[in-house]
Amino acid sequence: MLEELGRDADGNLAAIKRADNVLLAKLGYRSVFVRELSLLELTFFVFSVMGTLGSVSVEMSFPLVAGGHVGMVFGWIIPCFFAMTVACSLAELTSAMPTSGGLYYFSAKLAPRRWAPLASWITGWANITGQVVLMASIDYTLAQTIATAVNVGSDGAIILEPGPTFGITVLLLVLHGVVCSTATAVLARLNVYYAILNIGSSIAVIVALLVCSGENRVSTKTAFTKFENNTGWANNGFAFLLSFYAPMWTFTGYDCAAHLSEETTGASRVAPIAMVAGVGVTALSGWLLFIAVSFATASIPDVIAADFPMPMGKVYLDVLGKRGMLTVWSLVILAGWVGGAAQGVDASRVVFAFARDNALPGSRWWKRVHPGTGTPVCAVWLVMALCVVCSLVGFSATALSSLAGSSVIALYISYVTPIVLRVTSGRKTFKPGPFSLGRWSVTSGIIAIAWVSFFMVIFMFPPGAHPTAETMNYTVVIIMGVFVFASLSWVLSAHRWFRGPVRTVDDSDSSHSAASDVGRIKEKGGTTIEEREVSLESPGSEL
Structure with missing residues (x-):
């Protein structure tokens, strides 16, 4: 009986994979990846990119100076509601068009x-820029986290300067490049265990902060209502808006559900659910953790004055002691490591997909899939090399806000552009997939557009008034640099040859995809997809 059930399950799984490949063929692409990600694994992949414990621990500096207790509590939860509208709108599009290009x-x-x-x-x-800068920011903050641990472990005797921190960042990028070059299934399995550990650790830290802070724990009124403006900006309202850096930087990278859809079984249903669920769990767990931190932070000025790369280290040290702090900090480092690995996979898939459509210089290299691991190894190492260049901003005093702002703005430009098109030119032609917002689709899209337009302006401002070359927010430099390059490339060349997504299958190949049980098709040589460029299908055509 059990054997029969096992055969039935395998048969159903094979049927779902065949349906996935048929849909992918209709979208214009031949399957080159193994579909090994389930709903649980993909959801945890999304969660790993955002990761509650690691994100809150490295992002405390933003609400700490931009509102204090109010910045930590309300500077987190308010943006969560708006970020969810963006996630829901993208989930609906992902359900209809589950491709790596996303x-x-x-x-x-x-x-x-x-x-x-x-x-x-x-x-x-815009998406590639955001993905690369986000990867660079994760490993840069991970290097700062390690520097904080060294500081505490040596009782303040060792303080790592920007040079050694940059060296650690490069080493982390190399290690992540090695990990991301392995089979996706390996990381997927590890993410399941990591996510469980992350959620359990977050709960443990929340309890520890509330219990161990003892008499130093502030009152409920202070934790929820005390506002402190340490930004240097005279306007308290504007200062509070700068606390939005923390949640909006966290709520990036969840589009990995779309980019990994060609490696997911039941992608049109699984990918959108994983996207929304990952954002929801991160929003709730992050808010609860920030509330606990607000209660445990007895003095905002003391934490700001501490000579720690990561201010949260001071809070953990004051409340938990040296051993307790280093124990929790080791979990924070683990969270940053796994999050970086997940983001490296995501970024490499974006590069692979864009190169598959011949949109990048040297596309013939970046679209290669290694026959052994089944992953785009060349794309992985291109991402890591670009991250090394982006990490040079670490020598600036405002490196964190520059990297965070650049990744957020670039990614949300790529998020909001298809949403704008969904509620305008695609409003009547779009055909939803299994995950649909129904009559709320346009409303969600309009709110998402308004929200992104609002906070993108805020994130261009420097974190403090009267900026100098050292304290300047270099977000505009990074964003404009890529924008100018992409614009000139379009005007001078790309407008003549780039026609959008390139089909890698003919219509007759749909039946061939349906005959594949595994959904993985290797060309002879196993590295490059044979491409036949045809004109782009009109919007609203059958997906």
């Missing part, structure tokens, strides 16, 4: 035919 593919399909290549080009470059 966002730039959505833009190409939803834009008017004449403007589809340009919309795809803008979205793709």
